[in-house]
Amino acid sequence: MHNTRQDRLLRTPYIEPKLAGRAPLTVLFSLLSRSDSTPLNERSRAQGFGLDNDGNVIEDPSADPSNNALEGNPNLSFEHWGEYWRKVHGPRFAHVEESDDKSLERLLRYDQLHRFAPGPTSFNAPPYRFPVDDEGKLWPTIVGHVPPYHRPAWDGVAYLHFERMDDMGLVFGNERIRQKIVPEDHAMFRNIAPIPAKQFIVLPSIADNDPITLVKLHARKTGTTRAQFQHWWLHEHAAVVMQHTGGLIRRYVQLHSLGPTEPGEPFYHPDASKFDGVSLLNFASLNDLEDFLRNEDYLAILRDEEQMIDASAGEWWTTISMTIVNRMTHEKTTAIDDRPQPFSGLESL
Template sequence: MTNQTVAPDLAGSDLLQRPPHGRVVGSTTKPLIVTPTFVSRTDATPENERPHDAGSGVDRAGQEVAHPNRHPGAIALEPDENRAFEHWDEYWRKVHGPKFAYEEPGARNDKVLRYDQVHRIASGPSSAFRPPYKAMIGANGRLVADPAARIPTYWRPGWDGFAYIAYGSEEDIEAVLGQEQYAKRIIADEHTVFRMVTREVAREYIIIPSTRHRDPVSLVKIHRRRSGLSREAFQARWLKEHADFVAGKTATAEYVQRYAQLHPFGSTQEDPEGSKIDGISVLSFASLNDVEDYLVSADHAAIEAAEIEFADPDMSEFWTAVNYGVINRLSPELATER
């Protein structure tokens, strides 16, 4: 362990890009334009089991590792499969995040108004394994004697998290990402750390604003519309009717610290996986227990019953994540005009 007995030098760190050290530009009630970039981690999963971007999952020379399941030791990020997830999670937050927030000489990223990393955690509630969690018991009421034979199958969601990045306009996205720092060196870093990233562009509607935008936990719902319903019709009903239905519930008032809807309408480049997503709900909480209590409430059961009228439950999913604020220039957060 390295001891630190004096205040650290913050130069080059992302701490300078958010309060209390960073500059705040104000607030807005207009819909922000966001890139809800869903990511899957670089790992040794066979290519036929999880989508894969060409050029990603590279070796130490920066070349794509073909068939990573056959050559896990060649993966630059972490050759030891036993440590691969932990190393990826650390790298994304502690290395990639500061790289994105940093301004190279001649570059500017002040048009990035907010950048949150939302890291999925397997121990949190998900649509595949939701609370309440119950003891595994036999007919006699006692715990089972053969737990090794009864381990539940783990279902891995399609994504390991998402980069939640907000801009004032579509033009601001190109102004930032078109710079050499991002178009070359950040992309090279993405090829190192991510297996696949989506490229959707969406409008953000904040239904319940956060008081400090430091809420530690989020419930992320990825919505796919029902067959026969256009994306426009889905989003209109979701925003005009469902948002108020969710916000008006007693359990929402008790547990939810922030509620935002992200409405995809395009992409920055070809995006075969991201284009399948019709909407994203992000509900933030003070703790994982609050997520659990919210999901087992009668109010959330009513919310879910309403959602499946226009969202396909078999194609949609939800999971829980830990939030890390990397950049934030907006304060206080305000509800969006609808």
């Protein structure tokens, strides 16, 4: 039998795992874009992000791509960033320098969701269409017939789980994080849009490591409050999804945003504030996801979403899920608690 416990003990940091409970966790779901040479008028950039080889903020990322501290060759930018994020930044984040530093024990799980460009997106979903001439014949050359590529706004997500909001502040308030990880963030990322959220696991994972995650960013329709949307989403729409899994969805999670919505509020982010919730749908394979998006079950889910969700204000895309830290075993369905949990600010972030 596969020894799940041993797997967890061999994954740094070496912290004893614990059984998952039914209480909703607080998560920090941070939308990320890589530091690259895209012009500023084509992709947003957060203040202080995107550094040159001298450690200064690059005034114009497109002027001299070779001056990017993370990768000077724009042809390698996307793949080098993905490798660095997983193989260097992830282990650095989880590396404990002092034996008495117990801050990471407050982090229950940390997943990196790397956007997978060949996977389905809201801009290009199955069934895929290829260019043909007026008679339905394939062109003898692709030159002049390559469909345009629509890049999503984000390249991935840092998905961190905590038991409560205070634990989030303790982890990110640690001096090691402040002095060595945050400066690294400014060099490797172009933008970070954090969404603090209350997590509801509607369908728990059995495998606990499903490789494909469909990330759907939701914005409520005009005239609806966030509280109204989130109540409908959890108490009505979740049941619709559960009736139409097609036998293919392996995990279904709702993240209910707790973040500020108005400029001037503490930790307001103009990009993160647009979203009232995030759906995470996990699949065993990319083919399962593509099959699901083509069947009647998904169409039924989309029809129900139209009641309260403004599809034009959000987007969705495919990610490869990579677990960096996981202290929880045997994920369970979340117990529903209607009491509101307002955003209290992350004073230590």
